[in-house]
Amino acid sequence: MQLINQLSQSQFKQVHAFLSERSYWSKGITAERLQAAIDNSLCFALVQKNQLIAFARVVTDYATFANLLDVFVLEPFRGMGHGKQLLDAVVTHPKLQGLRRFTLVTHDAHTLYRQFGFDDVQSPEYLMERHPPAAYKATS
Template sequence: MIEISTDKAKLNIQVIHNYLSNESYWAKGRSLETVRRSIENSLCFGIYSENKQVGFARVITDYAVFAWLLDVFILPEYQGKGYGKKLVEAIMTHPDLQGLRRWGLGTDDAHGLYKQFGFAPLQKPGNMMEILNKSSH
């Protein structure tokens, strides 16, 4: 049985930190304190199988205009079972995230998953700017 919850009390911070810091390509070396702070300040989604956390995602949003989806993962032993699709579907249909003008995300390898939910390459990438602090995780 699969459950998806936004209850932060259910999140297994150790599982999340271990995956992000040791297994992800985007958050290698991220500190436990940074993971905790990011969870405190985001709308978080845990996905559970048999009451065990098997994945995670978080959304940074103003709940009115913009949302950024990030830190999405399914533990390797649970990948390929449709859990990622169920997790993104729960996020995209969450009642507090409806009617937003713009969603954003970055991915190196999951374009096919996100395309199913309407994500596409930037229409005007030249309009986007960033500050990337490579020494910070």
């Protein structure tokens, strides 16, 4: 098992298929938009014999802030500790140390992320977002 930061074309296709078809947060994302996101992120992929097992990406300025996104373990590999291995690599990455804030949004994995130091937002009333629900739908 190895952790890589650069995806092969076949691994990119697997990431795109998962995010665009099976994730609840990126359904419908185009390959072009995902490639732009990956190009502008610090990415983590857990692979075995070139087979993608898990993926995550971080958007960061490397000095004060990071946001963890698109974390998943492919279905056949779940329940084997791969998610924990991936998250450990993310939170211990040398370029992500000493940040003032490291955020993420999750619908259902709070227990997992708490094991890596993430917690509920202390002042949610300060947070705002701009979240157009149809962002990935084609426009004419």
